[in-house]
Amino acid sequence: MIVRIAQYPLKERLLFGIASSGAILLAQQVLTWLVHGRLTFLLISASLPLMTVLFGAWSGALLLAIGLAYGALWMQPVGSLAVQTGDDRAVLLAYAVVGAFLVAAGQQLAKVARRAGRAEAASQDAAERLLQVEREARHRFDVALNSAGVPFFILTPIVRDGVVAELRWEYLNEAAARLFDQPAAVVIGTSTSYVRPMGWDSDVLLERLAPLAERAGRDAFDVRIQGDLGEQWFHVVAASLGGAVVAWFGDVTPRVRAEQALSEADRRKDEFLATLAHELRNPLAPIRQVAEILEQPRLTEERTQWCVKVLRRQSAAMALLLDDLLDVSRITRGALTLRKEVVALREVIDEAIEIARPIVEGKAHELVVRPPARPLHIEADRLRLAQVLGNLLTNAAKYTPPGGRIELAARADDAEIVLSVEDNGIGIEPDKLSAIFSMFSQINPDHHRDGGLGIGLALSKSLIELHGGRLTASSAGKNRGSCFSIHLAAECRVAAAPAPARDTPAVALAKRCILVVDDNIDAADALTAVLELEGHEVRTVYSGEEAIDVLNHYSPEVVLLDLGLPGMSGIDVARRIRATPATKDVTLIAITGWGQPQDRERTAEAGFDFHFTKPVDVVQLNEAIEWPGPTVRPEGTPEAH
CATH class of the missing domain: 1.10.287.130 (Signal transduction histidine kinase, dimerisation/phosphotransfer (DHp) domain)
Incomplete structure (x- = not known):
């Protein structure tokens, strides 16, 4: 106890010394009052070792001197330091000898206390360092396992009747914790029979890992699970560890899928x-x-x-x-390059039909063609686009029983241009729909006579992607037909440049309802006269505002529109025409003095079908006016143009 007290800080030792000395003096004073004994001062000797241990030899010597003086005062004659009787002198001498011995013993005890304190402090310091080393080692262990990114487990066996009946989750790193739907703190301590990652089989874990808990060894095996992310594969490497099992679960799903x-x-x-x-x-x-x-x-x-x-x-x-x-x-x-040019979409359709004509006619299919509602020109590789569309038509003919129906349709809106080929043939099963664009994949590999090499659709998809578009497929299922669609960005649409003038024999032109809009009165009237001589019905206005008013009660098939109009420009008029349902499909022809590439881009964005610069070549203008509208193939004929 004294050794422990000696290790207290000075303030605590001082308080303890004062308290203990006061208690002894109080007890001594009480005894003196009760019995008037002369020897009660000897109680002071009880605190000599304690004072010496607490404050050193000087405090013990001082207390001893105080005790001698106090004892002398209470001996005869009382109140005087002069002790006259021999017995009292002997008592004081004995007190002095015993007190000196107690002070010396207290000094030695203080030395022992200091050595014990240093030893205990060293022991505590060593224990703290050992605990810190253990904490750092555990931290490095956790950091190393967590940074690996591979699920790691420690499992301990649950033994019943001398047999490993279950395994308990003892430790898991962060990667392992992510495999569970619950926090790691909840998982640790539970059984693999009740808590395990989604899709894992507890019997497989117990069968492969339990032997390692019973005897030293290691094992490696693959586990297939069906989880939230579909089919996954884990390669498990496990080993014994002092009656427990450590295991790494490496996700090898990418490797297995690559092998597959x-x-x-x-x-x-x-x-x-x-x-x-x-x-x-x-x-x-x-x-x-x-x-x-x-x-x-x-x-x-x-x-x-x-x-x-x-x-x-x-x-x-x-x-x-x-x-x-x-x-x-x-x-x-990456060696294939496109040779883009401005091409009429209808011409691409016609070329694709020519490619597929032999097989379509050979199998007596009904081919329905629905071209765009108005002239449509795009910047594309004419040959490659016709090749893709022809391939889609050929496939539709191949996989449609004789006498089937094939529809080729084209449409355009502000977002994209779509060419679709739809048939009522054998269709495509849903599980095979996503693989038909893969290389060497065949729609119907059981029919080699019609199957081909299995590269046509993959090639077509790549060619359309080179155009910045996409090729899609849909089917309602087996024997319910299919539909393949080419999607091109609306940005590829352009206003057609005039074709080179050429001599052509005079032919009878179809009568059209035409609206001429030009603020140059002479130019507008002259153009009107030319068109009327061709047999067309023509209305003429001289401003954009007049054009909008006329369109409220007049429905032309063709609008010839100057761009540089006062007030409402030709571009603004064109946009109003395209935004109005009643006039959105009319053939819109720009007639202007502006002919730079950026001017043609502006007219294309505004919805013009053709862009002519003044003076206009009549032959080219007639070809634009005669642009065919949408047609449907009549029954019994091979195709429609």
């Missing part, structure tokens, strides 16, 4: 090579047979012409096949 993709690509490659061999043998067989026929003597002219047609037809088929393969190679290498 490689396997699928390898399978498609094999199918592609088999299909390629089939597609090449098809034209090679008749070519070889025709070569043998041409070697025969007495070959008739009719038979020779037939052989030539077969050779041309089959060699053309091989050329198309090779062209597709070369296009795919160029796109893959």
